[in-house]
Amino acid sequence: MSKSLNPEIIETATNHFCDLFQLSSCMERYKVEAMGVTRLQGYAIMQLFHEETLSLQELATNVRLASSTMSRVMDKLVERELVERDFDVNDRRRMIFQLSEDGQLLAETIHCCYEELYEMLMVEIPVDEQEKFLYNLGKILDKMRETFEEHICPCKGIAGNLKNTLKN
Structure with missing residues (x-):
């Protein structure tokens, strides 16, 4: 610990950050799962909302999951017709994912929920x-x-x- 930092400040910051991470995770889970998708599925949907098309490896890296785990997440989203899977036109060995029309609508809804949540917090x-x-x-x-x-x-x-x- 740096000598220039007050131990009480460090303790308070530690407690606030722990609370922040825990509460934001719970709020996020509550909001996203209320829309019928898991938190991991919500992360994948939001990645595709912002990037349009991504490979499995890109999704796994962005969401910080193993490719095998991300593969299962994406299989469920494809099965629910929220995501479309196709071959990359430039590299047929590479699979890419993009949101379906229903997935796009869900992503927009999730995005609006996040904006409302953070607006509610920022107003304070x-x-x-x-x-x-x-x-x-x-x-x-x-x-x-x-x-x-x-x-x-x-x-x-x-x-x-x-x-x-x-x-x-």
Whole structure:
């Protein structure tokens, strides 16, 4: 621990971050599962909402899952006709996924729920403090990505993809 940081501040920050991660996970699960998909399926749907088409490996990397796990998630989404699977026109060995019409509608609904949720939270921060809050939140996320890439997963190089995942 850095000598310049107050231990009480570190303890409070630790507790707040733990609560934030736990509550956001619960809120997300509640919102997404209320729409009839699992949280992992919701992550995959939102990745395709933002990227339009992705390969299985790209999806697995972005969502930070093993390819075998992502394959099962995608099989269920294809089976429910929320996602379409096809061969890449440039590389027939590569499968790509995109949202079906129903999947697109569901993704838009999920996206609106996230926007409503975060608007409800941001309204609690005074308008003149919102930019500073977002700036500091961005600094924290950048440090988390850097730490993830350097110390937790240095060989996989997925922290760059994490940036897009965490932004959305």
